[in-house]
Amino acid sequence: MGGEKQRVYGVHSVRTLVEKRPESIQEALILKGSRTGSLPALRQALDALNVPVEEVERERLDRMSGGGRHQGVLVRTAGIGEMGIAEFEELAIERSRSFCCLVLDGVQDPRNLGACLRSADAAGVDAVVVPRRRAASLTAAALKAASGAAAAVPLVRVSNLAGTLRWLRKVGVWIVGADGAASQTIYQTGFRLPLALVVGGEGRGLRRLTLELCDETLSIPMRGVVESLNVSVAVGVLLFEVQRQLRGHADSGASRGAPGRQTPGQQG
Template sequence: MNQKIFGLHAVKQIFNTDISSILEIWVQQNSKNLQDLIKDAQQHGIPIQTVAKKSLDKLSENGHHQGIIINYRVPPTPSLEQILKSLKVSPFLLILDEIQDPHNLGACLRTADAAGVHAVIIPKNKACKLTPTVRKIASGAAENIPLIEVTNLVRTLNWLQKQGIWIIGTDDYSKTSIFESKLTGPLAIVMGAEGEGLRRLTKENCDSLVSIPMLGKIESLNVSVATGICLYEVVRQTKGKVSKFKDLTGF
């Protein structure tokens, strides 16, 4: 599958990690800050088109392209089984239950990568996909961390539990604070959709439910902000010793 990728951070990440999968490049006229990328692309024999800004606006559907768009051959995503088998440390997963906003998904991917999450899992239906906008917001994280789409999220939760992974769901009504919970060992953090939170069946199939204390007058946090708090509480409890998985680009 090919996809047009835009945004300087996302493009640079692909240049650094997977330049051989770049098929074509469109660059805005008189873009002096892109000369290093252009030179690198020329050395790899990648076709480059220099075009007007309005052409990039059209190609990106008026996205914030920052003067460059690439046509990228997206590599196959490793399966969840492959990822777990490759790990030499306790699995650390993030599960997003029907996140709809591409900006939230991109922000969650960026935070997950920063926190050392090994994979992010989403349902195939009623959830935002890995679009160019998501990649742009993720600022290169989408190229570092696998985004796994599953047909049945509850079935996936049950399978993960059989692999010895503790499933921790987030729920505003839980009386257990995330800061009072043990978050070490193999685990997956499950975050709910914007406004709706976790679906009933998702909630019922978690091993435990936790909440983030709300000390002010607002009732809830943006899902990407809440995700950051939860993931970094895991990092705090594991003293930052959360490792990445090995390279899986060969799958």
């Protein structure tokens, strides 16, 4: 995985980097005079990795985090979380019948992207695919919202989303799109692997060509006065319904497995 230099802030996000991607950390800034809470232990862990650490005033951290909730720590990284298309295709073929990815068709808000990554990681998804243009990227705000998930689940930025969906179909991946107009709901469908779950961006939903490339479209039933959910909330609902169904099949001895990466303590 590679990517551009990034800033990651917040105790949990930085701690996850220390644990999962220590080689990506180039330098760290810590609030001057911090002697209590989580920062001393985090400073000790950074020192053990021989990461250059500078103690700075709060104003500098405020400025470098863009006013985000930095909790007294910010690190610069060599780029985390992104996977090239060739690696992604290799992963899909390697995972084969157990492959599961999330495709975001034009999510614009970096915080929504981060929240989607967090849900994808929690649900054991293998990768998250997004268009390279007109979509959010892994900004500091996205990384903060991901709460460390960007170091665990790869983001794949593609120049041709339609081409990627066609390739996935060619290798046998079932393409399922979330569409509010679909008559069939997520509770009326039996999910199976390999699977690519496709969700549209804020407001407009899935683009026409993306819809045409889906093998099936499903909706989340809405019982209240609101017509739709925030995209990151919808992703969480969809992914955990997929996980619930597939975990149920796995527990009953059926051939379908639960989504890709297994996390400790997962239960049905």
